[in-house]
Amino acid sequence: MAKDEGLTQAAKIVADKWRAILDSGDSLIDPSMPRAAYVNPRLRELFPTVSHGALYLSRCIRYPRPHDVGSLFPRAGGGFMVVRQSDGTILGEPDTVEEAIDLIVANLPAGCGPAIDGTAHDL
Template sequence: MVDDKDRTRAAETVAGKWKAILDSIDGLIDPAMPRAAYANPRLRELFPVVSHGALYFSRCIRSPWTQDAGALFPRGGGGFVVIRNSDGTTLGEPETVEEAIDLIVANLPEGCGPAIDGTADDL
């Protein structure tokens, strides 16, 4: 059972990770991607992961992370690709980052709420 202390710890970890990504100037990701995702309250409560220029969202704060929320990839030549890694489904190839964020939110798993203090195995 998840208690208030676990929820608080998870929320603080998520907030810290978002801050690190949003404050980063290392060039690992187009800054418009995390800024647009963070602007959405549903994505802001998920744990963000940046890898190879892509932005992933996890429903837990510890590895192994969940892969059932859409991940945002820049598309060569412009635009974006949204892929759900759990089953390899391409959810769409929107032109704008805002459309990509809307697509990710529209395809969040049922019952998706704030990230938990645990791993994908705990869900």
């Protein structure tokens, strides 16, 4: 597969996953979280997943993923927590989802671009 073809395929997989999450309603996650992330063009090209009410973004669409992009968690009692799981760093505990998204973007890994159709070993 040519590199351009691989990027196109990865972009389609990422777009389909975003669509599924955005269309899922509020049964899996507070809809404001993925909506706010999707509005940001840099985050929209990363691979999203949802688990236990948290939003995870990755530079890879396959396992193992690097977990070096901030993940967004709702805080009990309001607000959010942004954690980089690769090293356990709490990047911040902002009050608004917009502030949380800004924090994720500000802490993207160097050279972070669109998600690739590969694993952490392929970065």
